[in-house]
Amino acid sequence: MHCSKPIYKHVYQDDDMSHPETEAIYKVLEGLIQRIELEGFTPVTGLVLMDVFEEEKEENLNGHSGKLALAHGLLKTSPRTDIRVSKNLRICHDYHCWIKLVSRVLGRVIIVRDRIHFHRFEDGLCSCGDYW
Template identity: 85%
Template sequence: MMKKTGVCKNRGKSWVEFKGVIHRFKAGDRSHPETEAIYKVLEGLIQRIKLEGFTPVTELVLMDVSEEEKEENLNCHSEKLALAYGLLKTSPGTDIRVSKNLRICHDCHCWIKLVSRVLGRVIIVRDQIRFHQFEDGLCSCGDYW
């Protein structure tokens, strides 16, 4: 019925600004000129965060696919790609600011909290509802979003 009436959900998009240029990402996006480097940073970060004890929140993925595919789906959310690009392009100690057109999902929220602690970085995510400032493994929203 949704297809018949033309109803569709908005696709998640995130963006990060670097040297006056806005870099946009969609979930699973591979259109960026530096895709290979971005995914390399992201994969390394995913492994490092797993070693810290992070378990992906796969119950959020409503598709009827295997657990492994659910994890892969979560791993390439747009905010994670934008964050990886920010890490690739900035030096340690620099705040990273990511904007997002939808609300940040629970998995990404928990994941970015750990990234902020492990890397000792301040990560600011502006989603549809509020700003989330991640620092030392905590979020300014107090995990209420």
């Protein structure tokens, strides 16, 4: 007998509010952001090119489509399940650093496929060796 794992698909955009479970997804994301900040993470805003205050840059990074996808994955999977995220753009520095820490704090394997590479995050490390 072959058992298949459920696949949850949704195409996210930054600050996306279109998913039917938006409220729950954002609640998971907010809790995760707070937990990761307690671990010492600060958003990597250096490459945000908008001419806005630092707090706005951080808010924009917090609504990142990849972070929403990860929150959705956490909401829908059991604690030991790998989470897979596909991106149509290259992974950014902030997201890469954030996911590394999330993988360590939650003890989860997170696999992110961007348009060029696969990144396998586990225990705070990435398979790319931080060279992407």
